[in-house]
Amino acid sequence: MSIQYKSISIALLTILFSCSKSTESNCNDDGSLYNSSSYPIGVALNYDEFKYNSKNANITQKQFNSITAENTFKADLLHPDIDTYNWLEADELATYCKLNDKRLHGHTLIWHQQLPDWILNFQGNKAEWENIFKLHIQTIVGHFKGQVESWDVVNEAFNEDGTLRNSIWRQKLGNDYIQRAFEYAHEADPDALLFYNDYNLESNPTKRNNVLSYLNNLKFNDVTIDGIGIQMHINIDSPESSQIAKTFEDFSKYDYLIHVSELDIAINPSNKDIELNKQLLDRQALKYAEVAELYNQIPSDFQYGITIWGVSDKDSWIPIQFKRKDYPLLFDDDYEPKTCYCKLKDAL
Ligand code: XIL
Numbered sequence: 001m002s003i004q005y006k007s008i009s010i011a012l013l014t015i016l017f018s019c020s021k022s023t024e025s026n027c028n029d030d031g032s033l034y035n036s037s038s039y040p041i042g043v044a045l046n047y048d049e050f051k052y053n054s055k056n057a058n059i060t061q062k063q064f065n066s067i068t069a070e071n072t073f074k075a076d077l078l079h080p081d082i083d084t085y086n087w088l089e090a091d092e093l094a095t096y097c098k099l100n101d102k103r104l105h106g107h108t109l110i111w112h113q114q115l116p117d118w119i120l121n122f123q124g125n126k127a128e129w130e131n132i133f134k135l136h137i138q139t140i141v142g143h144f145k146g147q148v149e150s151w152d153v154v155n156e157a158f159n160e161d162g163t164l165r166n167s168i169w170r171q172k173l174g175n176d177y178i179q180r181a182f183e184y185a186h187e188a189d190p191d192a193l194l195f196y197n198d199y200n201l202e203s204n205p206t207k208r209n210n211v212l213s214y215l216n217n218l219k220f221n222d223v224t225i226d227g228i229g230i231q232m233h234i235n236i237d238s239p240e241s242s243q244i245a246k247t248f249e250d251f252s253k254y255d256y257l258i259h260v261s262e263l264d265i266a267i268n269p270s271n272k273d274i275e276l277n278k279q280l281l282d283r284q285a286l287k288y289a290e291v292a293e294l295y296n297q298i299p300s301d302f303q304y305g306i307t308i309w310g311v312s313d314k315d316s317w318i319p320i321q322f323k324r325k326d327y328p329l330l331f332d333d334d335y336e337p338k339t340c341y342c343k344l345k346d347a348l
Contacts (some may be wrong), residue, residue, distance in 0.1 A: 027342035034065040037348040042066030042307030055335040111155040112167035141188035150193035162210030197229030227257030235269040264328035271324040285343035292347035
């Protein structure tokens with residue numbers, strides 16, 4: 001082969017090679033996220049994936065030091081009938097956390113979703129509703145006393161316009177049910193840290209301000225609320241960094257521990273027919289780094305940690321929930337680290 005032909009074919013091969021590898025990250029997972037960080041780095045565990053997939057379990061073990069059960073602690077799974085609690089899987093996670101020195105964050109006691117039929121169909125007067133509400137909270141918090149360090153006591157109780165969501169709990173128990181949920185949880189485990197958890201707090205100032213003044217008012221009346229869970233199901237375009245910074249500042253100013261509680265960064269929020277490429281993955285990586293850099297600015301006393309909502313793109317709730325292709329997490333479908341894993345680790 002002439003020199004000229006040889007160099008053309010090398011060039012072609014290089015192009016071909018780089019195309020087929022266009023989503024590869026040049027990033028390895030030799031390090032550990034939590035070892036790179038001064039605050040806890042958590043993950044939401046999909047129980048079956050964790051239990052039956054050693055790749056998922058190995059990554060969890062090495063990268064994360066805080067665990068949130070993605071579904072196992074929710075009412076439909078944990079409390080499927082009025083007198084039945086399914087402790088088995090939840091206890092197994094609690095034991096794993098204890099043996100492996102991982103913090104366990106309980107998610108979630110009171111929510112309008114993933115409720116069992118017995119609650120949805122419960123026929124009772126106000127006092128009877130209050131009774132099942134209190135028992136639900138106190139049985140679960142009491143069971144995990146000393147094992148669960150913190151709870152999302154109430155989840156997603158506000159609408160986007162900042163008003164109280166008309167959930168079944170509000171309908172049956174009245175407007176002040178949030179206060180009583182915190183009081184009951186505190187009574188059952190005075191050492192547990194108690195959080196209010198919600199989404200779009202960073203992108204919707206009306207919702208954020210209303211949630212903040214509602215919680216401040218409860219604190220003013222001596223209700224124990226230790227922190228705010230800012231879910232942060234965000235995407236590569238939004239919210240802007242100034243909005244995220246403002247959210248962290250607003251809550252830390254009023255002494256709330258800040259838990260970025262369900263972070264994932266979607267690549268395809270408007271459901272286009274996209275091909276994953278290096279440019280999109282790089283933008284995602286920058287956004288992950290941006291969240292960590294802004295979180296680093298919070299006074300350390302208020303940094304409760306950053307929890308990622310799942311291990312690999314294969315485990316993510318986003319494609320199923322929103323019926324679209326997406327790749328929001330740190331590891332790809334084969335559990336290989338993505339660019340965002342390395343950029344996040346560097347930024348911690
Ligand atoms: C999601 C889980 O990831 C899914 O597996 C489940 O089917 C639905 O719930 N806000 C929350 C989380 O507080 O509990 C939700 O988790 C995601 C949105």
